Amino acid sequence: MPVAKPESSDARVIAHIDMDCFYVQVEQRKQPNLRGQPTAVVQYNSWKGGGLIAVGYEARKFGVKRSMRGDEAKKICPEIRLVQVPVARGKADLSVYRNAGSEVISILSGKGRCERASIDEVYLDLTEAAETMLTEHPNGILDLINEEAIKSHVLGLHLDDHNARDCVREWFLMNNGDHRDKLLACGALIVTELRLEVLKQTEFTCSAGIAHNKMLAKLTSGMHKPAQQTIVPFSSVKKFLEPLPIKKMKQLGGKLGTSLETELGVNTVGDLLQFSEESLQERYGRNTGTWLWNIARGICGEEVEGRLLPKSHGSGKTFPGRQALKTLPSVQKWLNELCEELSERLQSDLEQNKRIAHTLTLHASAYKLNDSESLKKFPSKSCALRYGSTKIQEDSFSLFHAGLREYIGVYNVKTKGSNQHEWAITGLSVSASKIVEIPSGTNSITKYFHNKDQSGTARKESDYVFTNDAASSSSSGHGSFKQLHLAGPEIAPCEDEAKTQQDGLYPRENETEVSKDSVFGTNFADNQPLSFFQMKEQKERLEEEILSSSSLGVQSWVGSKPTQSNMEFVEEVSGLDMKSGKQKRKFDSEKRTTPSILRFFHSNVEASSSSDVQATTDECKCDSGEDVLRRSNSWNYKSDEIDPVVLNELPPEIQAEVRALLLQPQNQAKTVKRGSSIVHYFLPKKNS
DNA sequence: ACGGCTGATACT
DNA sequence: TAGTATCAG
Numbered sequence: 001m002p003v004a005k006p007e008s009s010d011a012r013v014i015a016h017i018d019m020d021c022f023y024v025q026v027e028q029r030k031q032p033n034l035r036g037q038p039t040a041v042v043q044y045n046s047w048k049g050g051g052l053i054a055v056g057y058e059a060r061k062f063g064v065k066r067s068m069r070g071d072e073a074k075k076i077c078p079e080i081r082l083v084q085v086p087v088a089r090g091k092a093d094l095s096v097y098r099n100a101g102s103e104v105i106s107i108l109s110g111k112g113r114c115e116r117a118s119i120d121e122v123y124l125d126l127t128e129a130a131e132t133m134l135t136e137h138p139n140g141i142l143d144l145i146n147e148e149a150i151k152s153h154v155l156g157l158h159l160d161d162h163n164a165r166d167c168v169r170e171w172f173l174m175n176n177g178d179h180r181d182k183l184l185a186c187g188a189l190i191v192t193e194l195r196l197e198v199l200k201q202t203e204f205t206c207s208a209g210i211a212h213n214k215m216l217a218k219l220t221s222g223m224h225k226p227a228q229q230t231i232v233p234f235s236s237v238k239k240f241l242e243p244l245p246i247k248k249m250k251q252l253g254g255k256l257g258t259s260l261e262t263e264l265g266v267n268t269v270g271d272l273l274q275f276s277e278e279s280l281q282e283r284y285g286r287n288t289g290t291w292l293w294n295i296a297r298g299i300c301g302e303e304v305e306g307r308l309l310p311k312s313h314g315s316g317k318t319f320p321g322r323q324a325l326k327t328l329p330s331v332q333k334w335l336n337e338l339c340e341e342l343s344e345r346l347q348s349d350l351e352q353n354k355r356i357a358h359t360l361t362l363h364a365s366a367y368k369l370n371d372s373e374s375l376k377k378f379p380s381k382s383c384a385l386r387y388g389s390t391k392i393q394e395d396s397f398s399l400f401h402a403g404l405r406e407y408i409g410v411y412n413v414k415t416k417g418s419n420q421h422e423w424a425i426t427g428l429s430v431s432a433s434k435i436v437e438i439p440s441g442t443n444s445i446t447k448y449f450h451n452k453d454q455s456g457t458a459r460k461e462s463d464y465v466f467t468n469d470a471a472s473s474s475s476s477g478h479g480s481f482k483q484l485h486l487a488g489p490e491i492a493p494c495e496d497e498a499k500t501q502q503d504g505l506y507p508r509e510n511e512t513e514v515s516k517d518s519v520f521g522t523n524f525a526d527n528q529p530l531s532f533f534q535m536k537e538q539k540e541r542l543e544e545e546i547l548s549s550s551s552l553g554v555q556s557w558v559g560s561k562p563t564q565s566n567m568e569f570v571e572e573v574s575g576l577d578m579k580s581g582k583q584k585r586k587f588d589s590e591k592r593t594t595p596s597i598l599r600f601f602h603s604n605v606e607a608s609s610s611s612d613v614q615a616t617t618d619e620c621k622c623d624s625g626e627d628v629l630r631r632s633n634s635w636n637y638k639s640d641e642i643d644p645v646v647l648n649e650l651p652p653e654i655q656a657e658v659r660a661l662l663l664q665p666q667n668q669a670k671t672v673k674r675g676s677s678i679v680h681y682f683l684p685k686k687n688s
Numbered sequence: 689a690c691g692g693c694t695g696a697t698a699c700t
Numbered sequence: 701t702a703g704t705a706t707c708a709g
Binding site for chain 1: 698
């Protein structure tokens with residue numbers, strides 16, 4: 001799982017910056033009277049005082065630890081102030097901490113490539129800045145060294161006779177004459193400044209490790225906490241690593257580390273040195289083997305990614321013990337809450353960062369009562385992500401259903417009412433991934449036009465059609481179609497479904513090969529109708545199935561069947577004749593009018609497997625972190641301020657959609673990737 | 689199955 | 701690819 005990569009240069013300057021008990025600091029800033037007091041942040045106060053997720057340093061002195069219960073902490077430290085994590089929609093809501101993390105990143109991203117490693121950790125590549133500093137001060141950096149920098153810890157520095165400060169000062173000035181260490185010294189000065197700046201602007205303290213690679217920086221950022229920094233000179237690496245317990249190494253805290261201990265008798269990093277690269281590869285695979293061999297020697301070529309924003313968003317909750325969810329309505333209720341939070345975060349990512357997520361994934365954990373096979377895991381399911389809280393809710397519930405059906409298995413009995421609770425859900429989470437920036441800048445716009453002119457391929461056309469279908473069918477979001485409100489734990493047996501599927505609505509077995517694709521895009525060759533119908537039928541089937549097998553059905557919305565008016569709406573949007581299922585309109589490049597923004601994305605992002613995508617991503621990478629962030633921050637949702645240059649160059653329909661996209665949560669991009677819609681879970685299986 | 693919630697990454 | 705597993709804090 002770790003990937004070996006050689007060092008690109010042995011003289012990089014990498015810093016790892018780690019906020020000190022971050023959540024606690026956030027709470028203490030909010031409530032200054034907590035400063036200086038033993039404090040911990042706790043979630044779900046109800047049960048045994050809640051679980052601690054962050055502990056301040058004053059409280060640590062009492063032996064209070066993370067993952068303790070609030071009650072335990074109180075025993076050890078009666079004075080402790082427990083602050084609850086904010087709760088929204090019945091679950092812990094970490095947004096205040098995420099936002100505080102962003103504050104920090106925006107400051108840290110100023111001086112070099114910056115990677116958001118987690119909500120409270122950042123890597124910086126300060127190589128260039130350090131080199132610059134060095135060349136600008138050929139006669140030494142004496143005048144740049146301040147009191148704070150002198151407080152740095154330098155690994156391996158002999159603190160023999162005089163006091164530590166003097167030694168450190170000396171080190172800063174001499175560095176044994178080693179160029180690499182001179183660079184580190186400059187890096188350390190920069191980090192000092194950054195940390196002071198963070199403190200000034202946010203009131204948060206942080207600690208840091210400064211070294212030649214990420215591994216060493218990370219390893220040392222926590223050595224002297226809080227509010228201190230540690231430098232790893234090249235010459236001290238070996239002695240530093242040798243006695244280090246193997247499990248302290250990042251990635252070795254789990255099974256792999258255990259395996260090293262028990263199978264190879266490796267307890268310290270030094271113990272690893274005696275194994276040849278080949279022997280490690282033999283046991284752990286090529287990549288991991290080399291990686292292990294390298295890290296034992298302090299070699300880690302991993303680059304600092306220039307990324308200030310998370311790659312995914314998720315919202316989840318566990319339902320331990322008695323709280324396990326045993327009915328579909330309760331699952332749906334909680335899914336709705338989770339989806340609402342997710343949607344909100346997606347929305348603000350869109351507004352603040354102009355990014356769009358493409359994939360929605362549902363994870364659940366469950367157990368079966370009654371069943372031998374209770375070890376089986378609940379499968380994760382994903383589909384194209386459609387924006388809008390309601391849509392995300394609908395889709396995740398469908399995904400859940402798809403997962404549940406699989407989880408329960410074919411043999412399941414359909415005895416209604418009898419085996420009421422066959423399953424129980426102990427955890428639910430929804431997440432959004434594959435997040436891309438909305439293409440902007442003339443380069444990609446130009447490419448869009450370029451693309452549009454040249455590529456009227458059949459494949460693309462079908463993409464468009466599918467897009468229409470998918471978008472409209474579930475345009476129920478506008479209140480038009482349906483939302484399932486279900487009850488009762490039973491799911492009809494798969495056997496049953498398989499039969500009904502042969503009853504005409506679905507392609508027969510020998511046709512299924514075609515059908516999968518046809519569902520996702522009208523087959524142009526023979527102008528075969530379908531997709532929308534199929535999808536609709538499928539959903540109705542699903543609904544009926546569940547309602548009929550459930551103990552109670554709930555309908556809290558208006559109309560479970562399509563009404564006349566939303567039928568028309570769908571027709572209009574989809575270009576399909578609902579009665580015949582046939583295509584009403586031709587989707588040539590002149591006439592298609594619907595999800596233009598989707599085509600835009602497709603042609604600019606997905607369609608181009610090589611050049612276009614690369615071009616746009618590289619564009620972003622070229623920006624310094626600072627630029628990226630500043631740009632994000634300056635985006636302020638008034639549509640007419642949206643990079644007018646860019647917007648005005650877009651085709652009118654796209655302009656309109658982008659504006660709508662950015663302005664109205666309700667009316668958002670209908671982007672569905674071919675073949676990735678939730679519908680495919682409900683299609684007849686290929687071979688049986 | 690009370691170590692919750694969130695995120696990244698690599699393998700298949 | 702979608703889905704799984706591992707790791708981290």
